[in-house]
Amino acid sequence: MTILRFDPFQEFDRLSRQMLGSGRGPRSMPMEAYRRGDQFFIHLDLPGVNPDNVQLTVERNVVAVRAERRPFWQEGDEVLVDETPQGTFGRQLFLGDNLDAGRLEASFDQGILTLTVPVAEQAKPRRIQVSSQSRGPQQVEAAGSESG
Numbered sequence: 499m500t501i502l503r504f505d506p507f508q509e510f511d512r513l514s515r516q517m518l519g520s521g522r523g524p525r526s527m528p529m530e531a532y533r534r535g536d537q538f539f540i541h542l543d544l545p546g547v548n549p550d551n552v553q554l555t556v557e558r559n560v561v562a563v564r565a566e567r568r569p570f571w572q573e574g575d576e577v578l579v580d581e582t583p584q585g586t587f588g589r590q591l592f593l594g595d596n597l598d599a600g601r602l603e604a605s606f607d608q609g610i611l612t613l614t615v616p617v618a619e620q621a622k623p624r625r626i627q628v629s630s631q632s633r634g635p636q637q638v639e640a641a642g643s644e645s646g
């Protein structure tokens with residue numbers, strides 16, 4: 499594989515990022531979410547992010563995720579190609595009242611942040627006992643027609 503040192507579109511890409519604002523502020527991260535039984539799973543893609551650079555906060559029903567990806571190259575290195583997204587990434591998730599944000603768990607494996615949120619106890623289906631107000635079997639008199 500040959501690495502080109504000159505990319506005629508590099509300056510165009512840089513200007514496009516500046517004009518579209520992708521160079522400012524936190525960028526979003528791809529997400530996948532689903533329910534399995536009594537738990538919700540949320541997977542956020544953070545390739546190349548060190549787990550120490552991930553901040554996760556929960557306030558009421560809002561989960562905020564912030565992550566920072568730094569380049570591998572260091573100052574003084576001769577950078578030939580740098581196409582990976584870097585900087586600060588952020589996402590806010592609004593959890594419904596049916597989820598228990600207080601019991602949220604997080605794990606990080608192979609560049610994927612996984613959040614596990616259980617369904618709140620009050621939101622789980624439950625069986626309601628139906629009571630009977632009757633006083634036992636009662637006889638019903640039927641009005642009959644006389645034949646004639």
